[in-house]
Amino acid sequence: MKRKVIKQGNNTLTLTLPRKWTDKLNIKAGEELEVVEKDKSLVIGGHKDTREQKISADVSSLDRSTIMTLLQGFYRYGYDYVEISTKNPIVPHYRTDKKVTVSSVIYDTTNRIIGAEVISASQNRYVIKRLTEESIEDFPTALRRIFLLLNEMFETFVSALEVGNKTSNKLSSNKATSDNELSNKEFLESIEFQHTNIKKFINFCLRLLNKYGYDDTRKTCFYFHIISLLSKTEDIVKNNSRYILKHNLKLKEPHFFELLKYIQTSSRMYYELFYSYDLNKISQLNKHRDMFRSKLFSAEKKLSKEESIIIGGLSQIIELILDMSETRMAMDG
Template identity: 25%
Template sequence: MRRKIIKQGNNSYTMTLPISWIKENSLEGGSEIDLLEEENKLILARPRDAKHPESSISFDLNGYNERTILNIINQNYRKGYDKFILKTDNKDQKLTIKKIIKESILGFEVTENNKDHIIIQNIAEPSPDKFDVILRKTFFIIKDDGEELINKLKNNKKPNLTQFQENKDLMDNYTNFLRRITINAKIGGSRKSYLNYYFISELSHIQHAYFYLVKSIINNKTDAGFTNLVNETNKHFDLLETAYYKKDINLAHEISSNKTKLQKEIFNLLNQNNNKEATYHLGEIIRHTHLASTVLFGMMN
């Protein structure tokens, strides 16, 4: 889309904005917008704290299973929809929807439950300016999981799976919300918003790997070699947190180097008669921590 610049007086220039964009964002004469300079671009956006007009979407759930319903809700929630009209008269599907809302969608509730449909809606979602606070909370959840796990292993005690499940539900709520506002508020600008989205997704994968690791060792024994590697893996993640907040490219490079060493230890454990499932999930924590660190090379400037 191209627009002509109109000269106003000696030092001012104006241009018209597309009416479709004005209507879509519920703007009018006198409304404020944010301007972001990015190299040779000038990006116009609604202010982060502005109330966005409610958007809705409708789906006929047919005979869809829980996983498909989860995908429908999660992906369209991340796109920014505020209201879902889900057509179903199936009681089990409605229970599934309520479960998904509780475990994965921050600030949404069921607002209607009729015979042939159920409506879920945004009623208490945090504002986008909570991005940094909630991102720090996701780091805290992962570190809490790692510390709880290593303490149990060192003391030959079984981890409390319920605690890790609660953290997983919290993590899903937080990372879904962070991805939603990253898309809609372009967190980091147009160039870095994709990197933010990818980074947040990797944090989600890391926490999930901790959960499934714990699940796999509840009724299985581990040895000192496994415990030591869990401890090293926790330090590996601590390095990611430090690299992210210090914007330190050398620490990001160190994560890459550590990954190679840690993966060799994973392969050694897999070749022994240990809990291969738990070792696999530990390897996934290492792998996703490294993948998260690769994003930092594009976020340092």
């Protein structure tokens, strides 16, 4: 929509607002509005909408994972009040082939979001409500926390597999293990807690972007894309950790651990690129990816079936990182 600029006096220019805008935003004559200069645009802010955003859903026919995804989606969208109803207090958990309560699913989900809690609970109805204030100013801190926690998760994962390899070698050579040494099972189990913690900050960042937008509005979609791929990255680590635990895999081949370190290094390189942008670092990431591929193909026949499955799954991370690198380039024009 185009609006004509009207000159009033020697130094004042006036711009009129359409009636439908002022009615929708409840803007009255004499009130003050925030006007912000963004590049070549002027952004006129209306009143802050303080109304509580509400939604309800019936989850009677859903499984545990779908309910969790739905609730996190509501939170990311920006809802402040979510009412859940169900005719079935017990739902299937397909991954474990067990039944779980809707109550446990809802409380598990609130562990993955910031600032919202269950304020009402019965067998057939639950209410989740945002209780704390939030601001887009919290976004940079939360985003950096995602990166740091992801690197920490990688460190735990690699350490777990190295510990498992050392323990296996000790047992095969009849050497005793220390009571103070953590087992690879304990390391891998701790990844579940790290996964929950990372998801908490991922959900929070996506909520802030959806609800308030980034200061430079053109970058909102870029940040959303990067954070979504960081979420996929940590999911890959988590899922492989679960697979190793479930099948009690023994991973021993040195080439496997070399490839694993390549993937871990890619994550660290991207973190450095993101916060210290340099085109040469993107070039190094591309080089690193090609070196990884070369070593993967040359080591293929030396890896066990189980090692090939794990590395094959984890290798997706390198491609995700290159995708994030392209997005990081776009952010800097």
